Amino acid sequence: MAVAPKDTPMYQDQLVAWHNQRIWWLALALLALLALSIGDNASYHLRPAPPPYVLEVNDRGDPVGQVLPVTSAQAIPDTFLRARLGDFIHNAFTVDRDPDEENYIFDKTRAMVTGQAAQKLDAWYNRDGGKHHPQVIGLYTWVEASVTDTLKLAEKDTYEIEYRTITHSNNDQTKTTEYWRATAHLIVGHSQDPESLGLFVNQLDIEEVKQ
Numbered sequence: 651m652a653v654a655p656k657d658t659p660m661y662q663d664q665l666v667a668w669h670n671q672r673i674w675w676l677a678l679a680l681l682a683l684l685a686l687s688i689g690d691n692a693s694y695h696l697r698p699a700p701p702p703y704v705l706e707v708n709d710r711g712d713p714v715g716q717v718l719p720v721t722s723a724q725a726i727p728d729t730f731l732r733a734r735l736g737d738f739i740h741n742a743f744t745v746d747r748d749p750d751e752e753n754y755i756f757d758k759t760r761a762m763v764t765g766q767a768a769q770k771l772d773a774w775y776n777r778d779g780g781k782h783h784p785q786v787i788g789l790y791t792w793v794e795a796s797v798t799d800t801l802k803l804a805e806k807d808t809y810e811i812e813y814r815t816i817t818h819s820n821n822d823q824t825k826t827t828e829y830w831r832a833t834a835h836l837i838v839g840h841s842q843d844p845e846s847l848g849l850f851v852n853q854l855d856i857e858e859v860k861q
Contacts, residue, residue, distance in 0.1 A: 726838070726849070728802065731809070734849055735834060736797045738762050739813050742771060743795035743830075745784040752788050767834070767854035774856065791819045798829075807836045812859070829859040 741759045746752040763771055775783040784793075799812040810833050817826045835853035 731836065731849075732800045734762075735800060735809055735811055735836075735851075738834075738851060739797050739811050739832060740795050743793065743813065743815055745788050745791060745793040747788055747792045749785075749788065752784055756785055762850055763852075763854070764837075764839075764850045765852040767851040770854045770856070791817060793817045803833070805835070808853075809834050809836070829861055830856060831859050832856050 738759065741755040744755060746755060759771070760768070780786060794816040795813055797811055797813045801810040801812075802808075803810055810831060813830050813832065815828050815830065817828070818824070819826070833853075833855045834851045837850050837852045838848055839850055
């Protein structure tokens with residue numbers, strides 16, 4: 651049986667049909683992807699909005715209430731938790747000489763505490779008649795705080811943080827180094843505070859470590 655030359659109308663018709671078939675398959679694939687994208691987008695926008703959670707504060711604006719709902723922090727990578735705790739300790743116990751910078755780190759600290767931890771820090775800052783409050787003493791004293799070690803404890807979502815403070819006073823003529831240990835329990839929740847990342851310290855203990 652003779653084979654039709656490639657330039658015959660029969661071959662050209664087969665080539666056109668094959669080309670059209672590829673276009674149809676491509677069009678069907680694009681339509682399927684479009685339908686999937688529309689479905690995902692619709693389901694995202696139809697999800698109920700998360701309920702608003704308000705962090706209770708006292709008359710000075712310090713948070714004193716619990717953040718809800720409370721879940722375990724174990725799902726968060728340990729390296730991230732340690733880094734956030736390091737930032738928290740630095741911000742909580744640093745006193746910056748620049749008032750604007752001090753207000754910034756003070757607000758970041760408040761955004762990460764709730765419950766007992768908020769009350770603990772409030773009492774810590776205002777001990778001795780408020781002589782240690784970072785927004786007050788920065789005019790004549792500044793403090794460097796740095797984490798030296800972080801240990802995860804057996805108790806769920808609890809860390810022990812070793813840190814050091816160096817206090818500069820008397821126009822930087824006097825420098826005092828102290829060593830501290832903080833025990834912090836973490837929770838995950840929601841807050842309307844724009845500085846909050848959803849990770850909170852809800853229990854905090856502080857003790858000086860004698861060298």
